[in-house]
Amino acid sequence: MKLVYTHENRFLVGNAQNILEQAGIRVVWKNEFSSGAIGEISPFDTWPELWVVEDTDYEQAIDILSNAFNTPSAPEWQCAQCNEQNAAVFETCWNCQTEKVGLAQ
Ligand SMILES: [Zn+2]
Known part of the structure; x- marks a missing residue:
């Protein structure tokens, strides 16, 4: 292994x-x-x-x-709920599970 x-x-x-x-x-x-x-x-x-x-x-x-x-074209995103940085591959915040989509207000 x-x-x-x-x-x-x-x-x-x-x-x-x-x-x-x-x-x-x-x-x-x-x-x-x-x-x-x-x-x-x-x-x-x-x-x-x-x-x-x-x-x-x-x-x-x-x-x-x-x-x-x-992946260069997929930057990290910041959670609007808890301000944690999330890798682009995640659709929900690893910290508070807020969804990535729908955060922009
Ligand atoms: Zn969060």
């Missing part, structure tokens, strides 16, 4: 998992339940991690994620 993605934000890791599984790549979580209590700062090594099961899928997985998360 190879580590393909990790982030302190579990929602981002879950999103990466969805993207890869839709592409037919098997992935598993590590450190899924190791986050500290709310308000604690988790050290880097307890971030949730996403691993590809088959090493041969690794290169493709990296390509897919780099395309999904680093």
Whole structure:
């Protein structure tokens, strides 16, 4: 297995998992339940991690994620409800689940 993605934000890791599984790549979580209590700062090594099961899928997985998360034409957007920054791939705010669409008023 190879580590393909990790982030302190579990929602981002879950999103990466969805993207890869839709592409037919098997992935598993590590450190899924190791986050500290709310308000604690988790050290880097307890971030949730996403691993590809088959090493041969690794290169493709990296390509897919780099395309999904680093698309120049899809900038981050700011939630009008809580002002959090959200990656363009998300249709709802990772923090408060406010929908991206309909925010402009
Ligand atoms: Zn929000």
